[in-house]
Amino acid sequence: MAAQETPSAPAKTPAQTAKPYGTAAAAAEKAKKATKAPAKAEEDKPSPEEALKAVEKLETKTKAVNANNIARVANSQLTANNENLLPLMSLKTGKPIEKFPATSKDIEKLSVTTVDAILNALEADRAGAEPIKKEKLRLQIGLKPNPA
Numbered sequence: 001m002a003a004q005e006t007p008s009a010p011a012k013t014p015a016q017t018a019k020p021y022g023t024a025a026a027a028a029e030k031a032k033k034a035t036k037a038p039a040k041a042e043e044d045k046p047s048p049e050e051a052l053k054a055v056e057k058l059e060t061k062t063k064a065v066n067a068n069n070i071a072r073v074a075n076s077q078l079t080a081n082n083e084n085l086l087p088l089m090s091l092k093t094g095k096p097i098e099k100f101p102a103t104s105k106d107i108e109k110l111s112v113t114t115v116d117a118i119l120n121a122l123e124a125d126r127a128g129a130e131p132i133k134k135e136k137l138r139l140q141i142g143l144k145p146n147p148a
Helices: 022-044 048-076 104-109 112-121 130-141
Strands: none
Touching: 048 130, 104 130, 112 130
């Protein structure tokens, strides 16, 4: 008499046994973290004081950006290099930037350290050599680029 065969599950294909990778792996990892998130979300929630400070910081930056845009428009209308510039505000403090040049011809007199400090206060790119930085400052102020 022949032995009776018991029905068994069919063998899985390599696609069914493969571990997720790429986008699928990232989605799976994200889903795994999402199930743990509710308990952690309470820990990460900022205190009312921290939230108020964040709002005040954002408000300061927004006011400075608006004031700077107005100053840039006014500065862009200047026709001579000895006309007074409207100073820009620091995006970090909301106050006028220290050592801001009074006129466009004063930009050339600034040290590279001062130019860096002004660009930093405007959260602008500071890469490049001194002439490049001064040109970036001219553009941040609202002036036309120096002709080549």
